[in-house]
Amino acid sequence: MIVYLLCFILFLVGIYGILTKRDLIKIILSIGIMGYAANLMLILFAYRNNSxxxxxxxxxxxxxxxxxxxxxxxxxxxxxxxxxxxxxxxxALRLYEKYKTFDITKIRRLKG
Amino acid sequence: MPIEIWLIFILCVMIIASIAALEIKDILSSIIAIGVVGLGVSLSFLFLQAPDLAVVQFLFEIFALIILVRAFVKKEFHQHEETKNNLLISIVTIVVLGLLFLLSLPVFQNLPVFGQPLMTVSEYYLFHGALQTGAANLVAAIILDYRAYDTLGEVTVLFTAIIGTLSILKIRSKEKNRETSNE
Incomplete structure (x- = not known):
């Protein structure tokens, strides 16, 4: 049970990063963290004692x-x-070439 | 030492490393901290008796590190200026996520206990897998035989993602060529 909770906290850390960070790099890393937590949770469900x-x-x-x-x-x-x-x-690299920044608050003009 | 204590230790290290990755200003340190999280996942797969997954996760981590370092390290990194607004957003987010955590506690109480999984479908795979597919590795038997259409669909998703990546990068290089030819 406590293992599940810690894994869920890891997932919440990922959500926190996506919601509060303004850099595209940090947002990509947060999505990665959420993926790790989801995969690990599924494997935790699969474990059986002394197996x-x-x-x-x-x-x-x-x-x-x-x-x-x-x-x-x-x-x-x-x-x-x-x-x-x-x-x-x-x-993200494509956006950087166009706008010269990774800050999502400065990427406003979304046109081709 | 029971396996649960090892897992709790690894998960605590992973949570600390992910918070560090999100809060560190230097981008290279942040990517390395993500590497710690991924290798922690790989290590816990080994503890959870999933050697195939541990190897795949390890390779994934190395490739992801190479891609991220190659793409982002030379770039000018946005310096995050601290404002009152930022602090407010962080506090509100933490409170909401804390509420989400507290409200989802009953869900975790209703799950099967750690170490005693529900194995209704898997029992069939375990006992009949060797006879029906002839594979010694039951994970490979499930991927490539019982759930082959599922795997086909996921490979299609992977193919689409790679085609998308290539086309995005190709548009960029075309525009670069045009700029250089104009000059």
Whole structure:
């Protein structure tokens, strides 16, 4: 239970960064933090006491393995997060070229 | 030492590092602090018996650090001037998020206890996976066999994101070329 709460606090730190920071870089980092917290939360739900990793080998009982389903889902989610981070960085660089700043309060003229 | 205490320790380090990453003025230190958070996630995946995920998360972290450092370090960083307005916004946000945390406490009480997951679907995968797919790694069996269409969709999302990134960067280089040719 306390592990879940700490993970939720990490997620809230990410939301705090998105809501209060004015630099695009800090906002991108906050989105990254939220992604970490969400992935970690799913894997925390999958853990089982005194268990082993879900890879079959000799002398490993199937009934003592952790839940493999969230691991499979999070595996693809991590890779997609890398793609979206790269896209956000490219957008931020494009904005920097046009406006010469990362401050979102100074980026006002949103036209081509 | 029980695994929960290790996890609490790692999570506390990660929370401190993420707050530091958001509050530090220097952009390189901020990116390095994000690296601490990501490697903490990788380490806790190892503790939670997910070796595949730990490796993927580690690689993700290295790539993300390279992209962020390459993109942002040479740029002129906005100096955040402290004003009264900023402080007010921060305080209101912290209060609202604190209320959100308190209100969501009952949700966490209703969740299954840490270490005793609901394994209704996964039991089937665990016991029949080796026979039906022939894969020793059950995570790979689920990604590439039971949920292959799901994976196909996610790969499509990844492909779209990469195409978007490339096209954004390409527009930029075209405009640069035009500027240089005009000069």
């Amino acid at each position: 082993i990793y879900p890879i079959l080998s000799e002398g490993k009982a199937v009934s003592q393995m952790v839940d493999p389903l969230p691991q499979a889902l999070v595996l693809t989610s991590i890779v997609i997060e890398l793609g979206t981070t790269a896209m956000l960085v490219a957008l």
